Each structure stands twice: as structure tokens, then as C-alpha cells.
Amino acid sequence: MRVVRDRLCEAASxxxxxxxxxxxxxTALACVLAGGRxxxxxxxxxxxxxxxxxxxxxxxxxxxxxxxVRVPERFAPGRYKxxxxxxxxxxVPAAILGRxxxxxxxxxxxxxxxxxxASLLELFDDPLLARAGLIDASALRARLLGLHPDPRxxxxxxxxxxxxxxxxxxxxxxxxxxxxxxxxxA
Numbered sequence: 001m002r003v004v005r006d007r008l009c010e011a012a013s014x015x016x017x018x019x020x021x022x023x024x025x026x027t028a029l030a031c032v033l034a035g036g037r038x039x040x041x042x043x044x045x046x047x048x049x050x051x052x053x054x055x056x057x058x059x060x061x062x063x064x065x066x067x068x069v070r071v072p073e074r075f076a077p078g079r080y081k082x083x084x085x086x087x088x089x090x091x092v093p094a095a096i097l098g099r100x101x102x103x104x105x106x107x108x109x110x111x112x113x114x115x116x117x118a119s120l121l122e123l124f125d126d127p128l129l130a131r132a133g134l135i136d137a138s139a140l141r142a143r144l145l146g147l148h149p150d151p152r153x154x155x156x157x158x159x160x161x162x163x164x165x166x167x168x169x170x171x172x173x174x175x176x177x178x179x180x181x182x183x184x185x186a
Contacts, residue, residue, distance in 0.1 A: 020067075024071065028067060032058060032063055036055075039053060039055045049170070066083075069083050078100050079098075079100060080100055080102060085097040085098075106150070109154075110148070113144075120157075121145075123161075123165075124140055124141060128164060128168060129160065129163055129164050132167075134163075140160070143157075
């Protein structure tokens with residue numbers, strides 16, 4: 001407890017200035033900066049592999065525009081993200097813009113899982129992620145075969161699938177005829 005108190009006192013006396021006068025704006029900017037640092041780290045890892053990462057919602061102009069909207073205008077009873085809906089008017093179908101909550105896609109999730117279960121089981125029969133010690137293949141297989149009344153049970157499937165496919169594409173590129181003769185990508 002004393003260590004936490006000492007650290008807080010040290011931080012308070014360091015002369016650090018808030019990012020904005022209003023607490024809410026400061027918090028929003030702190031979140032943007034944290035997200036930006038994460039994107040920067042991700043980009044440092046992926047760019048050398050030929051996979052540049054972009055996050056246009058973190059561009060200065062977008063952040064400035066978002067923060068320029070007064071807080072009371074950001075929310076409207078019975079509407080979901082009213083400012084974004086207004087910006088997308090004429091681009092996104094009105095039925096989507098008029099919704100009052102975030103979309104719920106469990107029916108699509110279950111349909112997609114049912115249609116693609118055999119392919120997913122085949123793909124994850126001997127996953128490269130398991131070979132690397134990053135996932136437990138038998139636990140993943142059990143989840144793919146299980147019943148899921150709530151799609152959140154398999155929320156990690158999408159990034160896991162993406163990583164597995166990406167690893168396989170990197171491996172197939174490294175062993176393709178174009179790279180065999182030169183020792184590197186064509």
C-alpha cells in the first residue's frame with residue numbers, strides 16, 4: 001500500500017500536465033495515446049514481414065473531429081453512435097444507421113460455424129500454432145465440436161484462425177518454387 005501511495009505522490013509532483021482541461025477529454029486522449037502505442041508496436045512487428053498495419057481512426061484529424069463534438073451531442077436516447085450515423089448518411093443503409101444498439105450476430109455466427117465446422121476441424125487438425133506452443137489443439141477441437149448457446153465462448157476463434165492462416169501462408173511462401181531457387185521471397 002505504501003509503495004502505491006509513494007508512486008502516486010511521485011507522479012503527482014512530477015509536473016506532468018493533463019492532456020486536456022476537461023477530465024473526460026484527458027481520458028479520451030490518454031486512451032488514444034495508449035492505442036497508438038499499441039498500433040506502433042504492432043506495426044514495428046508486422047512491417048518487416050510485409051504486413052503494414054494502419055489505424056485511420058487514430059489519425060490526428062479524426063481524433064480532433066471526434067473530440068470537437070460536444071459530449072451531449074455524442075449520445076442520443078434510442079440511437080447508437082449518432083455522430084457516426086450522421087457522418088455515414090447516404091453511405092451506409094438507413095436500417096443500420098437507425099439502430100438503437102450494437103448489432104447482434106449470433107445467428108450468423110452459428111450458421112457460419114455449422115457450415116464451416118469440417119473445414120475448421122481439418123485446418124486445426126495439426127495447427128502450426130500448437131506446434132509453436134501457442135494454443136492447445138485438443139482444447140480448440142473440443143470447442144469447435146461443442147455446443148455454444150453464446151458465441152462469446154468462441155470469441156478467440158477469429159484471431160486464432162487469422163494467425164493460423166497467416167502462419168501457413170508464410171510457410172507456403174517460404175517453400176514455394178519461387179523461393180526455393182533464390183532462398184528468399186521472389
